[in-house]
């Protein structure tokens with residue numbers, strides 16, 4: 001059952017990115033968020049929401065090298081992708097328009113420290129909810145579900161996770177993916193970013209790259225003649241929103257903001273405009289955890 005659902009999402013993403021070539025060139029503001037004009041008045045004094053609404057700006061950590069999720073090429077003003085659209089939905093509830101968001105590039109390994117040190121207010125960066133992470137930061141959601149797969153050079157002997165034992169497989173330090181690859185018996189190689197890891201596959205320096213299917217399909221679409229995604233998903237990744245544990249009130253706010261977008265159709269529109277750009281079937285939005 002779980003596998004089937006993940007496979008549907010993977011297929012939708014493949015169709016999409018294959019058809020449009022690169023999700024990195026998406027429209028900068030594909031969904032219309034109603035930016036609350038009197039946002040600060042709605043929030044209680046002393047809350048993190050009130051402070052952000054009064055400041056009129058928010059620092060959001062996103063990936064810059066993951067087409068379809070969080071992507072910003074040199075010279076591009078704003079990042080694009082599904083994670084980015086989820087972040088804009090939340091900012092709009094604070095009365096902050098997209099052009100007032102300070103986008104901060106986040107890699108997998110610095111997401112917890114960036115939240116703990118207030119380098120960013122929120123992380124929307126293919127950030128799986130895990131028990132370990134919830135010990136040190138807040139994570140609301142999930143707003144998206146995906147699962148770990150394998151990216152290989154076309155024609156590779158690796159067809160599924162059963163084939164990676166003893167093989168050189170790269171992923172990214174600080175990710176759930178690197179740990180899973182180790183657990184599957186591969187010779188795990190950790191890099192700082194997924195684009196560095198992808199380059200190792202293209203160069204033939206490693207046998208495969210492994211992480212969320214939603215990330216891999218974006219890379220496969222950029223090099224469709226050389227790269228492909230293989231095998232069923234072998235993990236479930238519940239992608240959530242990171243915030244500081246010093247501001248627990250943010251959990252309910254984040255959850256309510258995304259729930260509103262799920263209910264009024266903006267969540268689906270954001271999917272269609274990014275990961276689902278070719279009009280592939282949009283998944284049902286996931287149920288989110290309670291904050292209590």
Ligand code: GLU
Pocket residue numbers: 108125126127128172174175176177211212237
């Ligand atoms: N979703 C996984 C994680 O949060 C892998 C993707 C990533 O590293 O951003 O660890």
